[in-house]
Amino acid sequence: MSSLDTSLFKQCNFVHFWVGQIASSFAFQMLSVGIGWQMYELTNSALALGLVGLFQFLPHLLLTLVIGHVADRYNRRIICICTRLTMASTVGILAFGNLTDTLSANMIYACAVLLGTARAFEMPASQAILPNLVPSQYLSRAVSAIASAREISVIVGPALGGLIYLLGASTLYLTSMTCFLVSCLIMFFLRYNYVVKHKTPVDLAHLLGGLRFIKNNKLILGSISMDMFAVLLGGATALLPIVAKDILHTGPWGLGLLRCAPAVGALLMSIYLARHPLKHSVGKIMYGAVAIFGVATIVFGLSQHLILSLVALFVLGASDMISVVIRSTLVQLETPDDMRGRVSAANSIFIGSSNQLGEFESGATAALFGTVPAIVIGGVGTLAVVGVWMYLFPNLLHRNSLENETENKA
Template sequence: MSSIPSSLLKQRNFVHFWVGQIASSFAFQMLAVGIGWQIYDLTGSAMALGLVGLFQFLPQLLLTLVVGHVADRYNRRIICVCTRLTMASTVAILAYGNLTDSISANLIYACAVLLGTARAFEMPAGQAILPNLIPPDLLSRAVSAIASAREISVIAGPALGGLIYLLGPSTLYFTSMACFLVSCCILFFLHYDYVAKGKQPIDLNHLLGGLRFIKHNKLILGSVSLDMFAVLLGGATALLPIVAKDILHTGPWGLGLLRCAPAVGALLMSLYLARRPLTHSVGKIMYAAVAIFGLATIAFGLSENLILSMAALFVLGASDMISVVIRSTLVQLETPDEMRGRVSAANSVFIGSSNQLGEFESGATAALFGTVPAIVLGGFGTIAVVGLWMILFPSLLHRNTLENEK
């Protein structure tokens, strides 16, 4: 609990939510190591690594309008419980496939679709529930604390996942499943005063409300699209199994270290921001952070040394965390509660684009040009996006504080 400021420790519901997020994120990060290593081991293909990300992203894209409506209409706690049960069941399928020697690339792709579908419903519900658990003046600190929970699991999850994988992939999958179930139980007993929203008519105008809100709010549009394109171009996490095996000549343990390196940087930055929230020049800080993210990506792509690669990923994770906290806080504070589900769902598409679709882009680019050129070009692309966005979204550049300045 030391990573939660004392002001948040008094919010008991938030603490329960925080612990549940750790368990779920821990499960997903271990799972990412297992799926990434196994699909590359089965196929030896960079494109296959990219397809895993694509199959997780497509449900988020196709279900955007539906999941936002569900998060605004129904109990967000129950939605999170159901989605994590679905994730646990999906991981059980992977474990069974390994126990019966029936595991295949197609089975992994199918499970990636199920995981993507569950996350499509979970992300907007989980994001929209947070402002209902704490006072608005603590939201920035809460976002940082939630981020620290995620990064704690990202540090421990991949490293431990790489070690557990040595005992067999089924052991790793069962461990991940157990963590999902623990998270599910914690959220089931979360005290959340759900108030049923008015039964608005389900029409296209209502379903498109979140996308329309983002479109007309240049501040939110600029922040979420900047984050999307930066990680879409500069994200190299899908290529880590190739970097670990073919460039750095290490094994699953090395992959675990590479995956947790950006998380260490992100964790330390989130702890700093939880105690010293940003109070001025947040727009300029966000642009600077994304530019540093691009430079760190270039350094990582050119590195042939494990320690140097981990250092570049450390800087990459720290700079990305600054962007994440600013974007997440702005989205929550600028959005009315009755629209948070739909706006969070639309925001999830941007996040999914930068993560899962970014994995596909990295895999496809690496298949065409090679791993190192793909990573380096992505870093330069990120820096170019920063320059262009400063021109397209001056309101974000000149934003001074996170609180609504109207």
């Protein structure tokens, strides 16, 4: 913690929130290893792995307008508690299925829908809480610190999850469920001063407010859409079980290492950014980081050696973290508080598209062309996105600072 910003961590509420995020993310990362490995053992299908991601994404897509409205109208802390309780219960269903030997691919798909629904409501609520917990001058560092918490869990979670899986899938699921419950308890004691806002009439214009705000703010639109398409094409996490088993010829422990590698790179980068926030040429840095992400994806796709694959994933994670911090900070700083829920919900569509829908895209492409071509094509597509977005969003390319430059000039 000392490597981050000590003044930031003197904010007691932020510490509670930070630890709660670690527990929740830790639970989900362990869970992802179990679901991925077990689904591939049940089906031996790349498409089935992709469908797990698709079923997690669909609630984000179908419920976006409702999610944003809920996050702006109701206590965001309570929303986080309820959604994490839902995730704990869903993991309990998976554990029960294993203990009674009744688990099937269809049961995993159903649980993926429940997890996706809970995460769809939890994500914008937790994102919108953050600016209310720390002073604005600490927000960029807070975003990096939260990213560090997530990456710590992504490093430890999959590695430990792979080891716990050796004791049985039910043991892994019960451990994940416990972490979700711990996160709920921590959030229960979070001191968050919820203020009942003036409840304007709920109409279509209100529900579409987040999407309209993003559309009219070209800087935010450019940053989150580039991140979406880059990770949508270049993300290959759904294929990691296949890469581990069929290309690198390793087991669950190897899959855990592969899932850890991007997080190690992301963690080190987030710690660096927390201590040394980006101050100049943030637009050019973001474009460069996404380009490096694409190159690292190509290297990973061509690799047949575990060490080289881990190095490529390490670089991929570090470059993606730069993009995440820039995008997240711009969205939070330029969005009014009474719209953060709806904007975060709309933003979650982009994030969900790049992650869960990206998993489906990777699985479908791998089923058509093979695992290696699918990953390489995705990396090339990411580089193409960078070139197109430099032309479409020159204001993002020439953005110098993370701070609101219009206000500074005024």
